[in-house]
Amino acid sequence: MSEIESNLERLGIELPDAPAPAANYVPWVKTGNLVFISGQVTMGANGLEYQGKVGKDLGVEEGQAAARLCAINLLAQLRSACDGDIERVRRCVKLGGFVNSTTDFKNHPQVINGASDLLVEVLGDRGKHARFAVGAGSLPFNVAVEVDAVFEIE
Numbered sequence: 001m002s003e004i005e006s007n008l009e010r011l012g013i014e015l016p017d018a019p020a021p022a023a024n025y026v027p028w029v030k031t032g033n034l035v036f037i038s039g040q041v042t043m044g045a046n047g048l049e050y051q052g053k054v055g056k057d058l059g060v061e062e063g064q065a066a067a068r069l070c071a072i073n074l075l076a077q078l079r080s081a082c083d084g085d086i087e088r089v090r091r092c093v094k095l096g097g098f099v100n101s102t103t104d105f106k107n108h109p110q111v112i113n114g115a116s117d118l119l120v121e122v123l124g125d126r127g128k129h130a131r132f133a134v135g136a137g138s139l140p141f142n143v144a145v146e147v148d149a150v151f152e153i154e
Contacts, residue, residue: 002087007122008075018080019043019073022140028081030153034093035081039148040073041140042066050144055105058144063099064114070097070147071115075122078151090152092119092129098146100139108133115147 008015021027021038028037042050050066052058058066075086082088097112099105112133119127129149139146 003124004086004089004122007124011121013072013122015072015076015079016045018076028077030081033090033152033154035078035151035153037074037077037081037149037151039096039098039146040070040077041143041146042069043073044069048141048143051142052144053100053102053105054111054144055102060107060110063101063111063144066143066145067097067112067114067147068118070145071118074115074119074147074149078149081151082153088154089123089126090154091126092123093150093152095119095129095131096148097131097133098136098139099133100137100142100144100146101135103135103137105135108135111145112147115145119149 018027025038028035042048054063079086097115099108099111
């Protein structure tokens with residue numbers, strides 16, 4: 001069992017099948033040794049989870065859980081881009097996080113830590129990345145968080 005698979009097992013995470021795109025785009029694009037993964041939302045085993053605005057409908061901890069779920073979906077897409085061999089990942093280069101929040105909400109980075117922390121827990125040092133975390137007036141399907149990423153692979 002690879003290091004990444006061991007970490008997923010230790011965390012009790014079973015990656016889902018890579019979610020299909022919701023519109024006319026592809027879920028990921030490989031160019032050279034980079035994989036650009038389209039924005040992933042809070043699609044869980046039973047459909048969309050964590051819907052609403054952080055700061056009104058959801059608190060910071062729920063926002064972090066939403067970001068974590070988005071990161072799990074990122075990893076599922078990454079595994080697909082690596083033809084099932086997620087151990088090909090060299091590093092997460094960049095993570096982008098959008099938080100569906102009220103206009104007075106100011107803890108966007110704290111919410112996106114849910115995704116950042118998970119990537120480091122699963123990928124170790126390979127999961128450390130540059131990132132942005134911004135607020136949005138709305139997100140597709142009224143989800144609380146959407147996250148995209150760029151990974152370097154072998």
